[in-house]
Amino acid sequence: MFQQTLRNFSINLDALNERNTWTGGDLMTGRLTFDLTKDTKISSIVLTVRGKAHVHWSTSGGGGGRRRRRRRNHSAKLEFFNIKSALLQVTSVTTKLQPGTHVYPFSCQLPQGNFPSSFRGAHGQISYTLSVSVSRPWHLAKDFVTEFNFVHHIDANQSDMLAPLAGSNSMTLCCLWCASGPISMTVRLERKAFVPGETVKIACEFGNGSSRTATAKACLSQKQAFYTHNKISKIILSKQLAAAQGPTVKPRTDEDRAVTTDIMLGIPTSVAYTVSNCSILEVSYCITVSLGVKASPDLVVLFPIVICDTPPYVAPPPY
Template sequence: MFEQTIRNFKINFIRHDGRNSFSSGDQIIGHISFDLTKETKITSITMRLKGNANVHWTAGGGGGTRKHYSARLDFFDLKGVILQEDRATRGTKLQLGTHVYPFTCPLPLGNFPSSFHGVHGKIVYTLTVGINRPWHMSKDFVTELNFVNHTDTNQPGLNAPLSGSNSVTPCSLWCNSSPVTLTVSVAKKAFTPGETVKIFCEFSNPSSKTATPKVKLQQKQTFYTHSKRNRKMAIKNLAYVSGEPVGAQVSYVGTEIMLAIPSSASLTISECSILVVDYIIEVKLHVGALDEVVVLFPIILCDTPVQSYPPV
């Protein structure tokens, strides 16, 4: 059996920049290695570099009434050869032992979205090495690449501060309370995974109830069909922190809340027509058991650190 003949197959990438990811226009350089348990005739060793997005979900009830929705985008599909077929001998005899072959494969230029695995879809980049023998099906070894879309940090607004405010009037029997106000600001719009967001909150709580601030980082995944007539959304809570309670009858108290973005968080995806990933910081002030004030901030997660504007 071919599976018993070839063992310990590995794809080793050579990176001089220390990164574990690839981006548009990069040269993928490395070598493959494998062991043969006996002399084996190989017709060729091929490689295939692919990038695509797939989404799929169902909707409706049971009894055969459920509908399936799906879409697929192919970004590129490139083929190359590591070991060329010797047409004269219809193959190359390889001896028992370890064999190593270098390869180089350029990634095409383009605004391709970052790798992502979501609830109802994924964006995947793969390198497949196929080892071909006479009278045998190709034995394929697939490696998934971590592809990153570099964000242009010169875009206006990425390093500009964000601010917003909202208020609510806690209702008693006669609803005669003064409004509870929440004003929130952050230093910029773009962050990197693993970065900590400093959130400055200012509260006005003239009510007779204690108010508790809570901050949440949400990831919104949106999946579309090609026509955009159908979509499916999934919300994931990635981080959560609660601030110190704000006492009753307090006016304009300021505090800072630190929200750590998980280092494992995926990057924002806006370049794909069938799969979009957004991030929102939700700041919520709970007033008693029923009322709450909410301020939302859309942020961007990118691969390059963005410096905020210096204070004026």
């Protein structure tokens, strides 16, 4: 068995940064290591670096009888790049590798391009892999695969990423012929771009002219969207990733006595980056600030934000 002959196979990549990520144009270097227990004929060792996306989901058919039991499958695939290079190309099938440890250094230049960040979701994934195929004469090739984390750099210092965001909303409560005083909120964010692990400061101003107590809350939600080619079919999933409780706003708190406060909302360190440059898979984020009143719809302000890998440079305030 080849598994008994070839042992301790490993692919070791040299890290470029503390996060162990790569991006377009990076030079990927590393070593391929394995042990042989006896003389072994090897015809080639080929390295392949590949980037791809794949989505798949199923939907139930409509109608009655058999049609109701039918399921329809939706899927799509994309390949961003597929680079191959030979680490070992033996010219004679009689050449043998000796027993012992074998080390093959390698390097590969990742292509420049608008490739999306790695992501694994409910109905699809964007993956980047490095695989090694070991071929022997008259035998099937043996493949070894490792996945690496690819990041699409988003320039967080663009003007639209650094510009403050603001929103407001208001409503009144009605009961028969009576209407309450206005319930209002004004919310501000310092900017649009954030990084995983960062705490978002949400500046809020709440007014409650009703006779009921209102409660404020902020939450971070993620939306995953999966598409077939040309976006003929799609499925969208949303989930809440983090939440923070705001203040309780007492009744009869008018504009002159509005409650001003900051809500601090933490972004999880494990959150994936925004994906907006893939035609079959998108990942987006939104911060929702709400003011809830019992037996009434919440008053809501929404802020689409971007999660990127590099924090924006914010100049210190002048003295």
